[in-house]
Structures are given as C-alpha cells and as structure tokens.
Amino acid sequence: MEYDEFRVCRVKPHLLIITLSNLGDVMMTTPVIMALATRFPAARLTVLVGPKASALLEKTPCIDRIVVYDKKADWSAKWRLLRELRQDPYDCVVDLRHTPIPYLLPCTRRSPLFRRFRKTNMRERHWEILDMMGFDLPSPPIFQFFDAADVRSSLEKLRIKGILETSGWIVAAPGAASKQKRWPIESFQEVLSKLAIRTARPILLVGAPNEWPIAEAVARGLPGVVAVVLCGETTINETAALLARAALVLANDSAIMHLGFELDIPTVGIFGPTDHEKYGHVGARFRIAREDATRCSCNAQRISYHERNCFHGLQAEKVLGLCWELLSESGNVG
Numbered sequence: 001m002e003y004d005e006f007r008v009c010r011v012k013p014h015l016l017i018i019t020l021s022n023l024g025d026v027m028m029t030t031p032v033i034m035a036l037a038t039r040f041p042a043a044r045l046t047v048l049v050g051p052k053a054s055a056l057l058e059k060t061p062c063i064d065r066i067v068v069y070d071k072k073a074d075w076s077a078k079w080r081l082l083r084e085l086r087q088d089p090y091d092c093v094v095d096l097r098h099t100p101i102p103y104l105l106p107c108t109r110r111s112p113l114f115r116r117f118r119k120t121n122m123r124e125r126h127w128e129i130l131d132m133m134g135f136d137l138p139s140p141p142i143f144q145f146f147d148a149a150d151v152r153s154s155l156e157k158l159r160i161k162g163i164l165e166t167s168g169w170i171v172a173a174p175g176a177a178s179k180q181k182r183w184p185i186e187s188f189q190e191v192l193s194k195l196a197i198r199t200a201r202p203i204l205l206v207g208a209p210n211e212w213p214i215a216e217a218v219a220r221g222l223p224g225v226v227a228v229v230l231c232g233e234t235t236i237n238e239t240a241a242l243l244a245r246a247a248l249v250l251a252n253d254s255a256i257m258h259l260g261f262e263l264d265i266p267t268v269g270i271f272g273p274t275d276h277e278k279y280g281h282v283g284a285r286f287r288i289a290r291e292d293a294t295r296c297s298c299n300a301q302r303i304s305y306h307e308r309n310c311f312h313g314l315q316a317e318k319v320l321g322l323c324w325e326l327l328s329e330s331g332n333v334g
Contacts, residue, residue, distance in 0.1 A: 032129075175211025177255075192222060202228070291312040
C-alpha cells in the first residue's frame, strides 16, 4: 500500500507541517516540505506558519492550505486556531517548531515531543525530525518560491530602474534583521566595487524595507558602478525570482543568504557574531566568509550571545576571494 507509513487506506491522506516564523528559519524548513510533498504526491498538505513568512510559501503548488499562526497572539486566538485545526483529522503531523500542538490534534502519526538531536546545524535538525519519525525520504527538489508572474514583475521593476539585463546580476544584501550581523558598509563597498569592475555586471541591493538606508549608503559608495536599490520595492517572491537568475549572491547571515542557498545559486554568507556551524550551509555553491573568533581580542566567548557584534577582523580581500572563486567555478567571470 502506497501510504502504509500512516497505516490508513484513505486515497488522499492529510499532512500537517508546523513550520517557524522568521523568513530565514522558514526557508530552512522548505526541504522538509518538499520531501514530504514529493514522497506523498496525492496527499493534502497543510502548513502552519508565522505571519511574517506566509507569503514565502504561497507560490508552491504542493501546499494545499496555509494557516497563519501568530505565536504572539493571546490565548483566546490560539484556542480558536486549535479548534479550527481539530475539525479535520490528520494522518501525520510534523512539528518543526517544537510545540504541544501535535498532541492536541487527532492524528495517526506525529513528531516526538522529546528530541535528542545529533546535528548542530538548524537545517539538518529539521531533517532529523523526519528521521526520528522513521521516514526514509529522498533528497527533495528545490522549493518553488516564485512563479512566472513574479519573474515578469521583478524584471519590469529592474527595467524601470534602467537594468535591461534579464539575468547574471550580482545580488547583495548588506542588511540583516539584527544590527550585530551587519558587516560594515565600507567593506561591502570595497567588495562590490571590485566585483563590478572585474565582471561588468550590475549590482542589485536587496532586503527588507527598513534596510533601504543601509543599501542606499552602499550604493553611494560605488561610483561608476551600475547599482540599484530594491529594498522594500520587491516582494519576497520577486526577490527570489531575481536571486534565481543571479550570477552571485553576497549576504550577511540573513534570510537572503538562506534563500540563495535553497535556490542553489552561488552564495557567500558573511558570519561574525553568529554561529556559522549552526546557521551556515555546506555545499559546492556556498562559501562561509568568517575569521577565527578565538584569535580576536573581542573575547566573544565571554559575553552574552546577543551582545556580540564583532566580525573578528574579516577583511574585504578574503570575501572577494570567495566571491571570485564561486564566479569562476560557475563560469560567470565574464
């Protein structure tokens, strides 16, 4: 029987995936969504997601329903949501957030409440939850973050700004949700200026609306370089459409960095205060730009994690070398 994992005979099993809230965190759960959708193509798939990231999941046809869960909502709102979810029994509930929700819903199979992870990396930990449930799933295809309409609208926004190329840009995200994770503006300027001169490629500066001043400051320091600021002017789906056609993505530890990796685009992620082993990635088209914190005088290991803001002397020359390495390997040097 095709769906013997659920020990049911229903033609269309119902799966519920409880994912996270922040954009970057949700991006790292998309392989789980795609793996389950690929393994059970006839299943009805419902995804519970935070309000900030709901739009990120709207364009993939494998998700039948998106339910927004606001973890900051009051108890009455959460109770109404739970009652709504309880109206439909599930064959499987996979909780990537670690809540009691699976044990409050009628279902045949659920992720464990008590977990012992072997991995440090957060993306790999999501996959470990599937292992804990006994699933043997294939490597998933790339998640569909955008559709043809997003491609058309994003290219039109570039055309209005004078960028006529339809691919091959260098995309940079000098912002990040946390100020501590932002590599200095001057360092971004040095790297992007040299990349633009050597490759003759336009620079697209992307990010959230509140990161526009940072991107604009970077652009002002790129004289003679074709650079446009798109922060707040493209949706997350349009941004994904642009990244998918980029020659290179350069970003701080941020949602854009994770998106570049999930789209399998050559991406350099810049790390300083945050843990590269926990939030970075490993792959042929991904590079981690960092320096050894133990050799820095900032004594980062002795202060609170949320107070760390040092990049431990990470120089533009090193980041530029990693960018050039990826461009060369992907044949995008010209």
